[in-house]
Amino acid sequence: MIQLNYRDAKPIYEQVKDGFRRLIVQGVMEVDEKLPSVREMASSLAINPNTIQRAYRELEQEGYLYAVAGRGSFVAGVPEEDSARRKELFAAFDAAVEELLYLRVGEEEICQRVAQVHQKMMGKGEKAKE
Amino acid sequence: MIQLNYRDAKPIYEQVKDGFRRLIVQGVMEVDEKLPSVREMASSLAINPNTIQRAYRELEQEGYLYAVAGRGSFVAGVPEEDSARRKELFAAFDAAVEELLYLRVGEEEICQRVAQVHQKMMGKGEKAKE
DNA sequence: TAACTGTATTAAGATATATAATACAGTTAG
DNA sequence: CTAACTGTATTATATATCTTAATACAGTTA
Numbered sequence: 029m030i031q032l033n034y035r036d037a038k039p040i041y042e043q044v045k046d047g048f049r050r051l052i053v054q055g056v057m058e059v060d061e062k063l064p065s066v067r068e069m070a071s072s073l074a075i076n077p078n079t080i081q082r083a084y085r086e087l088e089q090e091g092y093l094y095a096v097a098g099r100g101s102f103v104a105g106v107p108e109e110d111s112a113r114r115k116e117l118f119a120a121f122d123a124a125v126e127e128l129l130y131l132r133v134g135e136e137e138i139c140q141r142v143a144q145v146h147q148k149m150m151g152k153g154e155k156a157k158e
Numbered sequence: 159m160i161q162l163n164y165r166d167a168k169p170i171y172e173q174v175k176d177g178f179r180r181l182i183v184q185g186v187m188e189v190d191e192k193l194p195s196v197r198e199m200a201s202s203l204a205i206n207p208n209t210i211q212r213a214y215r216e217l218e219q220e221g222y223l224y225a226v227a228g229r230g231s232f233v234a235g236v237p238e239e240d241s242a243r244r245k246e247l248f249a250a251f252d253a254a255v256e257e258l259l260y261l262r263v264g265e266e267e268i269c270q271r272v273a274q275v276h277q278k279m280m281g282k283g284e285k286a287k288e
Numbered sequence: 289t290a291a292c293t294g295t296a297t298t299a300a301g302a303t304a305t306a307t308a309a310t311a312c313a314g315t316t317a318g
Numbered sequence: 319c320t321a322a323c324t325g326t327a328t329t330a331t332a333t334a335t336c337t338t339a340a341t342a343c344a345g346t347t348a
Contacts, residue, residue: 039336046253053260065293076338081295097294098345106261114261117254118271124251125275130183131244132236135276139269141248145255146265169305195324206307211326227325228314 029064032073040075044083052092053106054149063093063101159194162203170205174213182222183236184279193223193231 030047032040051057063069066084070077084101087093091107107113128138160177162170181187193199196214200207214231217223221237258268 041336050257053257066295067293078339079337082336084294095294096345098292098347100293100346114258114263117258117261120250121254121258121268121271122275124247124254125272126279128244128247128251129276129279130179130236131247133244135272138251138272141251142255142265142268142272145252146259149256149259171305196326197324208308209306212306214325225325226314228316228323230315230324 030069030073032075041079041083041086044069044073044080045087048083048087049092052103057103059103059105061103063103065100160199160203162205171209171213171216174199174203174210175217178213178217179222180279182233187233189233189235191233193233195230 029051030044032043034040036043038046048057048063057063063084064072066077066080070080073080084093084095088095088101088104090113092104093101094104095101125138129135159181160174162173164170166173168176178187178193187193193214194202196207196210199210203210214223214225218225218231218234222234223231224234225231255268259265
């Protein structure tokens with residue numbers, strides 16, 4: 029369900045957040061669908077429950093999840109105005125583009141890549157809204 | 159010469175690396191041009207010499223600089239790019255683009271952004287080759 | 289009631305970043 | 319040659335973040 033990469037410098041709780049955010053945004057997980065429990069997810073990934081707890085808490089604060097004590101955590105959907113997330117994405121995007129341009133990767137090649145990603149998405153994400 | 163942002167999560171030595179890499183790739187600094195000494199740079203930025211030392215060492219390992227004990231550190235040029243680094247950058251790029259597309263950001267807007275980043279780079283580096 | 293849920297807290301260890309204080313060797317201007 | 323600059327290396331310390339660990343407590347449900 030979620031893939032961890034320990035060689036990545038990105039913290040585990042961030043990777044977990046990214047994983048679920050992806051599943052939610054793509055519509056792979058539907059609204060009100062239940063997520064694995066904190067302990068179950070931790071056991072499944074062989075990591076500490078606190079790490080999952082943090083990921084879930086932050087995703088809830090961002091509006092992607094809602095949690096009910098005793099019942100579980102559920103998909104809330106894609107937040108209407110996640111301008112903060114959008115800023116993060118553009119920042120990551122800009123950084124990648126800038127260094128690619130440093131490395132003599134052409135502007136055309138980069139734009140073509142955008143289209144490729146778009147096509148690849150259309151192939152897999154059938155449930156994605158419009 | 160180099161601008162530091164302490165609010166950024168990015169480590170100082172990384173910001174220093176990025177700064178000089180930019181100056182080198184854009185041609186603002188020419189091949190064999192001398193960089194400020196480790197101590198001078200540290201004093202100029204009001205940070206510890208060891209931090210500059212690390213930035214210079216890694217830039218040398220990456221092929222952007224060469225250093226001569228007693229003389230100083232000098233621009234080596236733009237190294238033959240690492241395909242590994244390029245892969246990493248494209249992976250980060252794809253992830254950002256994918257989520258932006260799911261957040262209803264248009265393909266056109268994204269491509270325009272590439273051009274904006276490019277222009278922003280050219281604005282600062284008039285001597286950039288080609 | 290028992291077995292699940294989320295949530296909160298405190299402690300400890302590991303790692304990365306940055307500073308601090310030296311020390312040593314090569315280069316160069318005077 | 320000497321002094322003042324270079325790069326380089328090392329050890330120690332402080333700090334912050336990440337992660338694990340071990341609980342504890344409260345709500346839900348079969």
